[in-house]
Amino acid sequence: MAARETKISVKGLAKAFGRNHVLRGLDIEVEAGTSVVVIGGSGTGKSVLIKSILGIVEPDAGQILIDGQDVLAASRRQAQALRGQIGMLFQGAALFDSLPVWENVAFGLMAKAKIPRDQARVRAVETLEAVGLGEPVADLFPAELSGGMQKRVGLARAIATRPAILFFDEPTTGLDPIMADVINDLIRSVVSDLGATALSITHDMASVRKIADRVAMLYEGRIIWEGPAKDIDASGNPFVDQFVHGRADGPIATIQAPQRRAG
């Protein structure tokens, strides 16, 4: 099989907040058309990684290449164009409460793609249908929907502009296991329907198993293991093993460990 092009390449990414050195030379590559999931404990910097790529957090050092171009070194306009390829499903869906569902979905179509309102509504309804929500939902407000439905709306909003890249931040947080599975299946299908490149962060191993082609584990500011999703149960890496099996004992120090608190 021909080698795939690298869609996103992060090299030597570093970010500290005061004395908290969160990312310490992180490297990760995402090939076009693949779904990579970054796993790691709470507070390890998964969100800081995603926010750095999106331009919400300014890294201290490193490179972020999208289609081979460094967004950190690019002009504002060029960086916007490169990042404009990214559709994002935020944790908690992050919908605009004051806008009806269809306008939430159509937001990027109208604001970014400058599609007229009536056409944007048609596209929004089609996209809602693609995530299993019918037209009646289009005129409701986010507060009138269940958490699972809100996630679907968030997913519809992320894919409405048919982006080449999709980011998913903890896509199953707050959902019951069945709804989480529905969302994972939807993510898998929208990513393959769009032929998109996906980068997700989660600590939900069920989600990892459903949506990842490849898995990367973030620990102490770096990616310490990266490999095919099918290998995560036999990675041979004690850190990955502890995380995947959710064991309290292992090389990953918990902040509550007595030896860490002393002194």
Ligand SMILES: Nc1ncnc2c1ncn2[C@@H]1O[C@H](COP(=O)(O)OP(=O)(O)OP(=O)(O)O)[C@@H](O)[C@H]1O
């Ligand atoms: N804007 C900020 N200012 C100061 N510290 C920050 C900021 N953003 C993140 N941090 C710190 O960076 C570290 C990593 O946070 P981050 O949200 O990336 O973790 P995470 O791996 O996504 O965790 P979780 O799985 O709990 O969401 C934390 O110690 C956090 O307090």
